[in-house]
Amino acid sequence: MLKTAIGRLRWIGNVEGVSYLVLLLIAMPLKYWADIPIAVTITGALHGLLFTLFLLALLHAWIVRKWSFLFVFIAFLSAFIPLGTFFLDARLRKEA
Numbered sequence: 001m002l003k004t005a006i007g008r009l010r011w012i013g014n015v016e017g018v019s020y021l022v023l024l025l026i027a028m029p030l031k032y033w034a035d036i037p038i039a040v041t042i043t044g045a046l047h048g049l050l051f052t053l054f055l056l057a058l059l060h061a062w063i064v065r066k067w068s069f070l071f072v073f074i075a076f077l078s079a080f081i082p083l084g085t086f087f088l089d090a091r092l093r094k095e096a
Helices: 005-033 038-065 069-078 084-095
Strands: none
Touching: 005 038, 005 084, 038 069, 069 084
């Protein structure tokens, strides 16, 4: 899976998507309901790193696969929508 540009994009997209869900569904409630702000600090930093890696993988796949700007823009937006990267993964699985 990690041998191709799409495989790397799919893998980091899934990991980034899980980190986003952990941030939204676990760390944020811990911060605001249990008064544990360190959860967001740690999870947010990790998610930021994974988001950056996702963007780099997307850029690499764009160059290698010569995708249209519209497709890459939609893939970029998928990282901002909860579960979006999982829908992107389903689309990329067909292409790989």
